[in-house]
Amino acid sequence: MSNKETIRKELENVLLTYKEPSLYFKELKENNKLNEYFPEINDLIGVIQSPIHHPEGDVFNHTMMVIDEASKLKDKAKYPLEFMYSALCHDFGKVLTTMMKEDGKIISYNHERAGLKLVRRFLDRITRKEENKLRDYVMNMIEFHMQPNQLANQNSKLKSTRKLFGKSICPEDLVLLAKADALGRTVEQDYSPKEEYLRNALKDFLYEKEK
Numbered sequence: 208m209s210n211k212e213t214i215r216k217e218l219e220n221v222l223l224t225y226k227e228p229s230l231y232f233k234e235l236k237e238n239n240k241l242n243e244y245f246p247e248i249n250d251l252i253g254v255i256q257s258p259i260h261h262p263e264g265d266v267f268n269h270t271m272m273v274i275d276e277a278s279k280l281k282d283k284a285k286y287p288l289e290f291m292y293s294a295l296c297h298d299f300g301k302v303l304t305t306m307m308k309e310d311g312k313i314i315s316y317n318h319e320r321a322g323l324k325l326v327r328r329f330l331d332r333i334t335r336k337e338e339n340k341l342r343d344y345v346m347n348m349i350e351f352h353m354q355p356n357q358l359a360n361q362n363s364k365l366k367s368t369r370k371l372f373g374k375s376i377c378p379e380d381l382v383l384l385a386k387a388d389a390l391g392r393t394v395e396q397d398y399s400p401k402e403e404y405l406r407n408a409l410k411d412f413l414y415e416k417e418k
Contacts, residue, residue, distance in 0.1 A: 214244055215333050222291035228278055229271035236267075247329045248295070250302045257313045263393040266301045273297065273391030280383045289341050290380050292330070293348035294387055299325040300349075319353050347376040348384055355385035358408075359401040368408035369415060382409055 221231040232248060235241040242249035251267040261269055277294035284290035300322020305315040323346055330342045354371050372378035382405045389398055 211332070218245075218333065219288060222274075222278075222295070223281070223288060226275075226278060228274045228291070228295075232271060245329075247299055247302075247325055251298065254301050254305050255307070255313055256301075256305075256315075260394065261392050266298050266305075269391055270295065270298055272393075273387050276387040276390045277384070280387055284380045284383055285377050286344060286380060289344040290348075290383065292341070292345045293352070293380075293384055296322075296326045296329060296345060297349050297352050297384065297388060298322070299329070319350055323350060344376050347374075348381060351375055351381060352384050352388060355382055355405050356389055356401060359385075359404045362404070365408060365411050368405075369412050372409065372412040378409055378412060382406070 221228050225231060232241060232245070235244060236249070236252070241252075248267070248270070251270055252265060254266040256264070256266060256269060263269055263272060274291065274294045277291055281287040281290055298318065300318030300320065301315045302325065303321045304318040305313065307313050326346060326349055327342070330345060334341055351371060351374060355368075358367055358371065372381070375381045385405065386398060386402060389396070389401065
């Protein structure tokens with residue numbers, strides 16, 4: 208088995224079987240192995256975030272919390288492994304887009320799309336060449352991962368959620384990723400209103416799709 212296959216097998220075992228996958232990456236970090244195995248994840252260390260929305264700290268800390276939240280949801284996902292990959296890679300773009308404005312506000316506009324090239328590089332290195340469905344799923348999930356919660360915040364009309372879910376490879380899993388992303392931070396919040404909104408919107412979309 209090649210080194211690439213060994214790393215992949217270990218990573219996927221972590222993503223699918225660990226209750227807290229973050230422990231694996233934190234151990235690699237402590238042993239100065241994270242950059243050697245997963246440079247894109249190592250690059251998340253020290254990337255600042257808004258202390259209002261992300262008091263947990265940098266993008267690495269947030270990502271670790273998100274994959275732990277995603278691990279709680281993966282049994283509900285249609286594609287558990289691909290779902291976990293999406294949670295792991297969802298904020299790669301913040302490395303490229305994060306900046307502090309003159310007023311001190313920290314922004315990372317369009318990070319979900321800007322990060323796709325980093326996600327592609329990561330997946331091309333880790334996965335097999337023929338696994339186009341896995342890569343397409345992950346890229347699609349990451350491109351749209353911000354939108355479910357944004358639409359919920361705006362209490363948008365069903366026309367908007369139908370449009371979003373129509374562009375999603377797996378809207379059911381996209382809703383789960385949005386939940387993991389929202390809960391993967393140390394902000395105290397009641398996510399249930401957003402979850403109810405998205406569940407109802409998803410139910411509407413699936414009903415319309417079957418008509």
